[in-house]
Amino acid sequence: MRLSASLAVVLLALAALSLAVGTTAFSLDQFLAALTRSDERLALIVYEIRLPRTLLAILIGGSLGLCGAGLQGLVRNPLASPSLFGAPSAAALGAVIMISSGLAGALSFALPVAGMVGALASVGALMLLAGRDAPIIVLLLAGLVLSSFAAAGTSLALNLSPNPFAALEVAFWLLGSLEDRSFQHIAMAGPFIIIGSILIATQARALKVMSLGEDTATSLGVNVQRLRLVLIVGVAMAVGAGVSVAGTIGFIGLVAPHLVRPLVGYDPARLLLPATLAGACLLLAADLLVRLVPTSGEPLKVGVVTALVGAPFFLGLVLRERRALAGRATL
């Protein structure tokens, strides 16, 4: 609990920074004036531009951290994450099909729904393909195939897009960004992200028992089929909805649980809340970095930053787990 409290403090500090930092530079006085709405123009910047962006970062980052912790507990391996299950790419495919085919506008509810359907298809297909007690190598390879397939589908949709400008816009959107998001985006995705996250959180105790393996967990009264279904649906909702408003933001789900796991005694149940908070902190921090790094043209995309930081981190994790991976034939 002390860990979660500390993370919450960090999160609040980052959130305050996120409200204060941006293209328009504020002095402390101006910031306070904006917060208290005594300066209407500045208040508009803080409440209508920076606040939704900040809230979205917390929602999406937090849910990604939670999804990673849940999936890692389910497959009993620290290398699992929504990206490795192909969920974000499949969600992106769902959303891109809706946008490029003109079936839905960028602010329609059809978008998160399509994203969730894509993510559900990919995570569900992976669990089916891999079956029970699949070795991690099978899961990773199957995940790789599914994300490549989804990426190919996305490329095809862009390729065939009748409008090159729309295609370019979609391509940029795919990079993952929280820029210029409004409360309407939060209204679109927020409910699904929150419901998905609650679904995952309800499985905390079952995830802890899964530490002993599927057979022992079943013998202890865990309904493993139901656990799996609830987690898949929860992850698909949270990731699908998140991707459909912010594009693909990778590696938060891998990194966040990993950072806090030793601090909760490796307990998969106690991990969920701190992993959520850590995920929110990471995405907020990455989004702050994006705003602070000067670029000449298009501003840096937050999805690019998380991937740049996350990929080497994942490599390090693989190298550290090398011996365990070689020794452990099955999950």
Place this chain on the structure above:
Amino acid sequence: MTVLEARNISVSIGKARLLQPVDLSLETGTLTAILGPNGAGKSTFLKALLGLIGHGGETKLDGKTLSSLSPSERAKQIAYLPQGQNHAWPLSVEAVVALGRHPHGGQAHDDQGDNVVERVLEAMGLTALRNQSVLTLSGGEQMRVSLARALAVEASFLLADEPLASLDPRYQFEIMSVLANQAKAGKGIVVVMHDLALAARYADRLVLMKDGALLADGAPHEVLIPERVESAFGVRTHLTEVRRVEGSITAALPDRLD
């Protein structure tokens, strides 16, 4: 007395039949050892009995079909100790033992307000190791933790799949005497094992399996006779006197290949 009854339990994978239809009635207050060569279907039988794998036939607990009970009701009645427990995370010894209370809503205390986790940790000599990670323990210590976790369920039955595998003699005696004492205290203990001498010494009842079917079932001195052991395992035997807690029996134990 509670009865756990296998009725026509059979297991097939594709066309291969791993387990012929088996009828077996197991009782509380008894330590039953299931013996047989590798591939005889012993572990498969335990898993099917508990419903961990798809199977034909049904298991009845005091006349009630097992699949009609809720998962947690079933879990409160039958504990399971798998072969070679592998831990996904380096949880502490205490945390692992406490997982045995999952069927009871995670409550460490029983209905009398007694702390079961504490009691089991102490009984298994794990109090000093309670904060240590299970992954840093020796094989023998890990088995003690797994058994403690299974005992913490406080179920009427405990099905243990080869709990003695890769343990040194001291730990083998230790685990068997814990199981024998549990049976004496009124639990139904079912152990899949390979050491016939230990089975002869500690078990009340032996079930001998081969090729997915029951070959013999009875008291140790009735089952461990030369013809049965020789035909089941394909080895020569010699007759030995085996000391038990009370008295001793004569048993045919493996001696050599032909």
